[in-house]
Each structure stands twice: as C-alpha cells, then as structure tokens.
C-alpha cells in the first residue's frame with residue numbers, strides 16, 4: 001500500500017517536473033496532434049460558394065480554404081435536414097443507427113460521438129452556435145449554443161447550460177464567441193476541437209444591416225428548370241417549396257403587413273422575429289424594407305413577373321446572410337495566421353446540407369436530388385493537404401468522424417459507419433467508397449417531401465419513394481445532371497436498373513437498414529403527430 005502510494009507520488013512529481021521543463025523550454029504545448037475547426041453553416045448551397053465556380057456571389061474567405069486546401073465537388077449528406085445531419089456528423093452513424101431520423105425525434109447524447117472520443121484523448125473541445133439537438137451537449141469542455149433554430153436578431157444562447165439573451169446579430173455573435181474561446185477560453189496546452197456552427201443562411205434569411213444594400217438592384221437568372229412540370233416524378237410534384245407559389249410574402253419576403261392586406265400563413269411568426277429587434281435595429285430594417293413594400297403595393301407584379309420578383313427577393317436576402325458567414329470565416333482564418341496556428345490546424349467548411357436556389361422552382365432541401373443531397377465541403381490542412389486539391393470522391397458527412405479520429409490518432413470504434421478520407425485529402429489514394437447512401441423520413445411535414453431512400457453511384461442514382469405512392473426514380477447523371485428525366489421505366493436502362501437494385505440491397509444490408517426499420521420510424525412519427533400537444 002505504502003509503496004504504491006510513494007510510487008504514485010514519484011510518478012506525479014516526475015510528470016510535473018517533465019511537464020514543467022517542457023513548457024519552460026518550449027514555452028508552448030508539446031502535443032503536436034492537429035487542431036480541428038469544423039465550420040458549419042445551415043442551408044448553405046454549394047451554388048453560393050464562389051469556389052464552386054458559380055458566379056452568384058463572392059465568398060473570398062471560404063474560397064481561401066479551397067485555394068489553400070481541398071474542395072470536394074460531390075460531397076453529400078445522408079439525410080438532408082438540419083438536426084439529423086448534425087447527429088450523423090457527430091456520431092459517424094446513419095440516422096437509422098443514431099436514432100435521430102428527423103427534426104422531431106429526440107437525440108440521445110449518451111451515445112458515443114467523436115467529440116467525446118477526442119475529449120477523452122486529451123483534446124480541449126468546444127461547440128459554439130447552432131446544433132439543433134435537444135439536451136445538454138456531451139463531449140464538450142465548453143458549449144455556447146442556440147436553442148433550437150435560434151434567432152437572427154438579439155438571439156438567446158445557452159452557455160454551458162445557462163440561457164441568456166445577447167444583443168446583436170447571430171452570425172457576428174457566433175463568430176465573436178468562437179474567437180473569444182480561441183483567444184482566451186481554451187486550454188493553450190492541448191490540441192483543440194472547435195465546432196463553430198452558424199445559423200445562417202437558414203430561413204427566414206434575415207440579413208445584417210451592413211448588407212441590406214448588397215445586390216439591391218440585381219436581378220438573378222433563373223435556373224433552366226425553374227418552371228419544372230415534374231413529369232414522371234410524383235413526389236417532386238407533391239412539394240410545397242416553390243419559390244413562386246410557396247414563398248410567403250410576409251415571412252420569407254419580409255413584407256411586414258400589420259394592416260393584414262397580404263395573405264400569409266406566418267403573420268404571428270414574422271412578428272415574433274421582427275419584434276426581437278431593438279428600436280435602432282428596427283429603424284434600420286424599416287428604412288430598407290418599407291420602400292420595397294410600398295413599391296409592391298403600388299404596382300404588384302403578376303404571373304411570371306411575380307415569380308422573378310420573388311426569386312430576386314429570396315436570392316438577395318439569402319446571399320446577404322452568406323456574406324456575414326464568409327466574414328466570420330475570414331476572422332477565424334486571420335486569427336489562425338496571427339497566432340501561428342494555420343499550419344497545424346485542420347479547417348473544414350461545410351453546411352448541414354445543400355439548398356435549392358430556384359432549381360426545380362424550389363427553395364428548401366430534403367430531396368435526394370443533387371442540390372440538396374450535396375453539400376459544400378472544403379478542407380484545409382497545410383501540413384498534409386496539397387493546396388488546390390480537387391476531389392470527386394463520394395464522401396459524406398458520415399465520414400467526418402472517422403476522418404477526424406484518424407488525424408488525431410484515435411482509434412475509431414468498430415460500429416462507426418463512415419470511412420476516413422485522409423488518403424483522398426493528402427492525394428495518396430484517390431479511391432474511395434463507390435457509392436453514397438441516403439435516407440429521408442420527415443413526412444407529412446412542412447414542404448411536403450415524401451419519405452425516400454436511395455443510392456448514388458459514380459453515374460447513377462436510384463431512389464425509392466414510399467409509402468404512398470410507392471414508386472422508384474432512376475437518373476443517369478451523366479446525360480441528365482439536373483434530374484429532369486426519370487428513366488426508371490425506360491427499357492434502355494433495364495440492365496442498369498437491375499444492377500442498381502442489387503447495389504441498393506447490398507448497401508442497405510451493409511449498413512443495417514431495412515423496410516422494417518422504415519415502418520418503425522413511420523409508426524412512431526405518425527403516433528407523435530396524432531398525439532395531443
């Protein structure tokens with residue numbers, strides 16, 4: 001007993017002295033494992049990141065990551081909606097494995113996640129901004145998160161369990177909190193993991209004053225399939241996310257209307273967002289939006305002019321919100337430069353999913369079609385990733401956990417379902433999984449996107465919509481990149497169809513997904529909807 005105790009004392013003393021000596025000599029931390037910053041925005045379409053080659057807007061700071069690191073042109077999510085996407089990122093498991101299949105089911109923080117594993121391995125960890133998962137975040141030494149969806153103006157944050165309202169604009173506040181933690185909050189002697197997660201550019205796209213005038217006079221070219229007739233695609237036809245028909249004048253397009261002249265589903269909701277502003281914020285807001293409302297009332301656009309007008313109004317506010325996100329990225333990258341951390345910090349920029357910017361006539365996400373299935377993904381790590389690297393690998397948000405654990409030298413638990421893409425990033429092996437699997441569950445619900453699952457391969461995509469109507473879609477992305485032509489019943493694709501069915505079956509067996517699980521989720525969901533609330 002005595003000898004055990006004295007050896008503990010000796011070991012502790014030695015550890016202390018060694019640690020002291022190391023710090024004294026080097027004056028900095030001795031652990032050389034990379035820091036990791038995951039910048040995630042909400043609903044940020046890759047079409048609105050200039051590094052992806054579209055000329056909708058300019059995102060110079062996000063683009064820095066592409067210029068100095070890697071850009072993935074076909075990265076996707078496994079379930080295109082906020083909370084499930086984040087659950088997949090954290091757990092490295094598909095929705096049907098981590099339990100968070102839709103925005104409604106509770107998330108179980110008791111299960112393993114990669115932040116817990118890194119924390120256990122000596123990383124200092126923080127989660128700042130939007131997470132949209134109920135309950136106290138687990139795996140973080142520090143958390144400062146928005147409750148639920150959060151608000152754009154004067155938002156509440158829950159800092160280490162304590163709810164408090166902060167004056168200001170959510171995107172700049174989130175950036176400030178991230179910088180505060182980086183500068184003063186973190187343990188300087190440990191490698192760190194920071195999840196820096198923006199609410200923007202989520203609906204209802206409320207910009208900050210600085211950007212009210214950005215694109216004010218610009219009219220945006222509509223995507224070629226804006227006036228899609230959804231032929232051969234009943235689930236698409238069933239949507240409620242049309243820019244023309246479903247964007248709400250009062251809520252989405254900020255046409256505040258206390259006199260009640262406009263038809264709206266969201267008068268109360270809009271008042272609650274608008275009502276959060278202080279008098280100065282309101283005055284600035286009104287100075288910008290009141291003249292637009294007055295112009296509209298004088299001469300309300302009709303028909304296709306109304307579609308273009310709504311599209312322009314949507315795009316302007318959406319892109320303005322992104323500009324603030326890009327500013328924040330710049331501030332964090334500057335901090336890394338100034339503090340000498342750039343070289344040994346992995347910086348990831350991604351979104352919880354992609355978004356429609358008028359493609360198929362839509363806003364929102366949820367479908368397995370490219371615009372919302374894909375997500376922007378840029379990774380900079382100067383120590384290992386060559387600058388300007390481009391990859392078409394079918395990586396998914398599912399793979400982030402494995403990849404981070406790999407970089408940190410922490411063994412990934414066997415039940416993780418992703419794969420590390422470190423070799424793709426450093427250019428040593430371009431081969432990666434030859435498919436991506438997708439599931440979506442939230443129906444009936446807002447935007448009316450039916451339940452479906454599917455597989456994407458290098459060239460094709462097979463999707464099964466269910467339960468009613470129950471039918472299939474098949475796309476040849478090489479000849480039909482905008483997914484307008486469902487060739488499922490085309491005899492020319494009979495062989496491809498059979499191959500893809502086999503692939504899908506194999507993939508579902510590989511991950512442990514099944515029709516029985518789908519039925520369970522559906523039953524639970526319908527019970528929830530029917531229960532008194």
Ligand code: SGN
Pocket residue numbers: 042043081082083103132149202203204364365446447
């Ligand atoms: C809210 C939005 C929807 C959005 C979902 C999911 N409506 O319901 O437009 O699709 O969130 O978004 S709103 O009236 O609240 O703006 S998610 O990205 O958070 O999953």
Ligand code: CA
Pocket residue numbers: 042043081082202352353
């Ligand atoms: Ca989202």
